[in-house]
Amino acid sequence: MNFQSKIVMIFGEVRTNGRIHPATFELTAKGRELGEALSDNSRVSVILTCGKLEDDAHLPINYGADEVILVEHPSLSFPNPEVAVKVLVTLIRERNPEILLSPATPQGRCVFPAVAAKCRTGLTADCTGLEIEKETGLLLQTRPAIGGNVIATIKTPNHRPQMATVRPKTFPVPEPRPRKGEIVRPSLPQECFQSLADTLDFVPFQDRQASVRDAEVVIAGGKGLRRSEGFSLLRELADLLGGSVGATRPTVEAKWIPYAHQVGLSGQAVSPKVYLAAGISGAVQHLAGMQTSRKIVSVNKDPEAPIHRIADIALCGDLYEILPQLIQRIREERGTLDVEI
Amino acid sequence: MKVAVLIKQVPDTDEVKMDPETGTMIREGVDRTVNPLDLHALEAALCLAKKGGSVTVFSMGPPQAEEALRECLSLGADDAVLLSDRAFAGADSWATAVTIAAALRLSGPFDLILAGDKATDGETGQVGPEVAAILEIPFATHVIDIACQDDQHLVVSRNLDEGIQKQRFPLPCLLSVLSDLNEIQLPTLEGFRNAWRKPIRTFSREALGLPREAVGLTGSPTRVVRIDHPRFTRKTEKYAGTEIARGLDRVIEILREAALL
Ligand SMILES: Cc1cc2nc3c(=O)[nH]c(=O)nc-3n(C[C@H](O)[C@H](O)[C@H](O)COP(=O)(O)OP(=O)(O)OC[C@H]3O[C@@H](n4cnc5c(N)ncnc54)[C@H](O)[C@@H]3O)c2cc1C
Numbered sequence: 001m002n003f004q005s006k007i008v009m010i011f012g013e014v015r016t017n018g019r020i021h022p023a024t025f026e027l028t029a030k031g032r033e034l035g036e037a038l039s040d041n042s043r044v045s046v047i048l049t050c051g052k053l054e055d056d057a058h059l060p061i062n063y064g065a066d067e068v069i070l071v072e073h074p075s076l077s078f079p080n081p082e083v084a085v086k087v088l089v090t091l092i093r094e095r096n097p098e099i100l101l102s103p104a105t106p107q108g109r110c111v112f113p114a115v116a117a118k119c120r121t122g123l124t125a126d127c128t129g130l131e132i133e134k135e136t137g138l139l140l141q142t143r144p145a146i147g148g149n150v151i152a153t154i155k156t157p158n159h160r161p162q163m164a165t166v167r168p169k170t171f172p173v174p175e176p177r178p179r180k181g182e183i184v185r186p187s188l189p190q191e192c193f194q195s196l197a198d199t200l201d202f203v204p205f206q207d208r209q210a211s212v213r214d215a216e217v218v219i220a221g222g223k224g225l226r227r228s229e230g231f232s233l234l235r236e237l238a239d240l241l242g243g244s245v246g247a248t249r250p251t252v253e254a255k256w257i258p259y260a261h262q263v264g265l266s267g268q269a270v271s272p273k274v275y276l277a278a279g280i281s282g283a284v285q286h287l288a289g290m291q292t293s294r295k296i297v298s299v300n301k302d303p304e305a306p307i308h309r310i311a312d313i314a315l316c317g318d319l320y321e322i323l324p325q326l327i328q329r330i331r332e333e334r335g336t337l338d339v340e341i
Numbered sequence: 342m343k344v345a346v347l348i349k350q351v352p353d354t355d356e357v358k359m360d361p362e363t364g365t366m367i368r369e370g371v372d373r374t375v376n377p378l379d380l381h382a383l384e385a386a387l388c389l390a391k392k393g394g395s396v397t398v399f400s401m402g403p404p405q406a407e408e409a410l411r412e413c414l415s416l417g418a419d420d421a422v423l424l425s426d427r428a429f430a431g432a433d434s435w436a437t438a439v440t441i442a443a444a445l446r447l448s449g450p451f452d453l454i455l456a457g458d459k460a461t462d463g464e465t466g467q468v469g470p471e472v473a474a475i476l477e478i479p480f481a482t483h484v485i486d487i488a489c490q491d492d493q494h495l496v497v498s499r500n501l502d503e504g505i506q507k508q509r510f511p512l513p514c515l516l517s518v519l520s521d522l523n524e525i526q527l528p529t530l531e532g533f534r535n536a537w538r539k540p541i542r543t544f545s546r547e548a549l550g551l552p553r554e555a556v557g558l559t560g561s562p563t564r565v566v567r568i569d570h571p572r573f574t575r576k577t578e579k580y581a582g583t584e585i586a587r588g589l590d591r592v593i594e595i596l597r598e599a600a601l602l
């Protein structure tokens with residue numbers, strides 16, 4: 001056991017509406033666990049950068065942070081990687097964290113590589129596992145590689161901080177409990193907030209659905225839907241469960257649904273609690289983006305479809321018969337619950 | 342406009358093997374192709390350079406990466422640079438970015454650098470932003486639209502989780518692009534013929550003036566220490582025909598266990 005003070009830093013995410021992204025809490029809790037494995041005297045700092053925070057800055061503390069470093073500035077009202085990079089690099093130089101983590105959201109995937117390059121350190125993308133190696137105290141970072149065919153374990157032996165982006169929903173989010181901690185508003189040089197690129201416009205997506213990566217349940221469709229309207233059936237089911245709609249590449253290429261919904265090697269990698277694949281054959285490139293899901297349900301009329309082989313529940317049949325039945329069953333389920341209450 | 346495009350040759354099939362000794366990929370004996378998103382970057386570059394300018398493609402890789410560069414030349418790129426040296430082998434994204442940045446400095450300056458948002462083999466999406474940080478130029482990821490505002494500025498749209506961000510970028514800058522950006526063209530017969538007449542320059546580590554410690558596996562801050570072949574063994578329960586109703590009961594149970602109902 002090491003008694004030296006070690007800092008685990010989390011680059012939290014604040015949405016454009018000023019609310020903290022839940023992946024921040026997930027990583028804060030994980031950061032606490034890693035910190036405790038690292039040293040008896042570790043500190044977890046959560047950095048929040050935004051235009052103006054509309055949430056309680058104390059929230060991350062209840063998930064295990066010792067300190068919230070709050071950086072509010074008008075230049076950060078919209079995603080501003082240039083400024084975020086400068087803020088992070090300044091804070092890293094000041095505080096020398098051992099470990100620096102970010103959710104593998106577009107923000108983290110954009111900002112972290114530039115931070116790593118500026119700090120001349122290593123960065124592991126889209127991790128699905130983090131652990132401290134007992135003998136060395138090094139961070140073991142695991143991530144699926146080559147389309148999920150292998151799981152690579154990576155470490156950064158000689159460079160600091162050890163940096164990783166982490167796929168949201170990888171770790172459980174514990175119940176928050178009241179804890180003590182500090183909220184710090186560092187004074188940073190004005191130069192930090194200058195950027196060469198300015199935001200002209202930000203158009204939020206109309207559908208209120210969570211992005212596929214953030215959803216607890218993903219209802220995904222493939223060519224088996226046969227037409228773009230098929231996605232409204234999936235959306236109905238997703239809305240009912242508070243989830244999001246996923247898609248295979250050919251459906252995106254056919255312009256049935258925007259790219260943001262594509263799951264797989266050249267799309268998003270997701271690990272929701274439940275992934276329902278309807279009319280999807282289960283090509284390796286699709287599996288690459290979803291096979292780490294907690295539970296998988298497949299609906300495909302071809303009993304030999306590869307998707308059935310990796311599913312927990314395989315339903316062999318026509319999706320246009322099965323999904324309406326499922327929707328009906330969920331409605332009934334909700335109905336009986338209402339009656340019981 | 343002088344545009345540089347970063348392209349990576351990636352395996353075309355799913356049968357990629359790993360070297361159990363070094364934990365890096367074995368690239369021999371697998372069909373290879375240009376990373377699909379890099380072709381979108383190339384298409385955008387060709388479009389932007391139409392009004393005057395040039396497109397240079399860069400790739401770091403083993404000698405056979407030349408095939409990928411030829412493919413880009415046949416699509417219309419003007420010239421190509423291959424960064425190839427035994428010392429580059431085993432590079433992680435940082436060491437790759439250091440090498441590419443050195444080559445861009447040596448052959449530049451460029452007004453614009455385009456990359457794919459991520460490669461299908463490394464899947465890190467890190468090389469683009471790392472190159473930009475090393476060159477100290479502004480950058481954007483997740484780019485789905487690029488338009489010229491004037492000689493000095495681009496208007497760029499980024500597809501983020503929450504919405505579409507439109508930003509004005511000064512030149513030079515680096516953009517990592519997604520497939521929504523454009524439709525890729527197929528090479529023409531004439532393109533194929535022309536490709537053989539166009540130059541491919543090869544730079545070694547020495548030519549780039551990079552120390553051995555900065556490149557390849559030696560220069561990489563990260564180390565792959567273990568490779569596991571996961572087997573996602575799930576006990577599949579299969580339901581068909583009249584059993585579907587029972588299958589749906591199980592789906593409801595799963596949803597309830599996941600607190601979704
Ligand atoms: C480099 C590369 C990257 C790629 N990246 C991705 C990626 O990111 N994501 C991705 O998804 N793909 C990707 N692909 C494509 C991938 O290889 C497959 O082509 C694709 O996943 C197949 O999509 P699909 O399952 O929708 O279509 P299909 O393979 O055509 O499958 C349709 C399925 O629907 C079933 N079906 C038909 N009608 C019904 C019905 N009425 N009810 C129930 N089932 C029905 C059929 O039995 C069939 O199994 C990539 C490919 C390459 C080469």
Ligand SMILES: Nc1ncnc2c1ncn2[C@@H]1O[C@H](COP(=O)(O)O)[C@@H](O)[C@H]1O
Pocket residue numbers: 347348349350376378379399400401402434437441455456457458459460461463464465466467468469
């Ligand atoms: N070896 C390489 N040579 C040239 N460009 C590369 C190389 N590796 C990555 N890139 C570029 O960086 C992008 C992202 O790659 P990656 O970070 O590996 O996911 C690719 O789409 C390419 O544009």
